[in-house]
Amino acid sequence: MLIVFNPVAGSRRRSRLLRAMALLPAARLAETAGPGHAEALARAAAQAGEDCVVAAGGDGTIAEVAAGLLGHATALGILPLGTANVLSLELGLPHAPEAAARLLLAGHAMPLWPGIARFADGGSRLFVQMLGAGFDAEVVRRLDPRLKRATGRAAYVWQTLATLPRYGFPPVTARLDGGAPLAAGAVVVTKGRLYAGPFLLAPGATPLRPGFQVALIRGGAARAALAGALLPLGLLPRLPGLVLRPASHVALDGAGVPAQADGDCCGGLPVSIEDAAAPLRVILQRPGE
Ligand SMILES: Nc1ncnc2c1ncn2[C@@H]1O[C@H](COP(=O)(O)OP(=O)(O)OP(=O)(O)O)[C@@H](O)[C@H]1O
Structure with a gap:
């Protein structure tokens, strides 16, 4: 080991x-x-x-x-x-x-399906939990790592409030499994249920199976502020203007839109997302324990 x-x-x-x-x-x-x-x-x-x-x-x-x-x-x-x-x-x-x-x-090993994001410059990035495009990526991009180490999750709250009046919310276009383009102000492509900590975003999602849930969030700063208020209450799935869709392949585009994967900056759109070709083996509790 x-x-x-x-x-x-x-x-x-x-x-x-x-x-x-x-x-x-x-x-x-x-x-x-x-x-x-x-x-x-x-x-x-x-x-x-x-x-x-x-x-x-x-x-x-x-x-x-x-x-x-x-x-x-x-x-x-x-x-x-x-x-x-x-x-x-x-x-x-x-x-x-x-x-x-x-x-x-x-413990025992179970299959874990990570996502792979491929960018226009030929680079790629594996993510285990989620990729965000838009406002949350801008928060991550602006976050001071020293503040994050000193104050933990509180740094995200402060940075969210500081970023709200400064971010222009350029539009994001999402194509799910080759379908018609869907417009949003921000998109989160998630493998799992949770977001930003123990907070519910996508009920039913699991990284133990292939595929994604895609949260399309319409609106700008006011909607993002409401999302921030609902998040700690576990009510984010009820955010007006939020739509959740399942997908196996996601293509995101949008001029000047930043992206983050698993809480780290990873460039910007366009990006194409799908599961890894094969799962990893992750050590989990045995069922019933
Ligand atoms: N020695 C190092 N110095 C600076 N950065 C490092 C070093 N080692 C790793 N990193 C980077 O630190 C980044 C942050 O690490 P990580 O995401 O594990 O911690 P975190 O951000 O505190 O946790 P979480 O993502 O759960 O909030 C990683 O993306 C990694 O590339």
């Missing part, structure tokens, strides 16, 4: 890492030195035949490790040490480091 630890994820959670590692004496530790390093570490471990690579960080670290494991039999383990930890909440993984470590030893 290799643990890939992102030392800048969350609020620098080294003490939580050490609590987990105390129960994993056979595990090796590698620290990331910068963006993209987790993917390289995971790929090298998979090519060397490692049975499990544990992403110790947040959703961005998990996505990088998952990208490195794609096409290999090596299982993905998760030690949630990030800020939002949306995928671990989605999968019902324990938050306490000791419980997470016990799960890594005793």
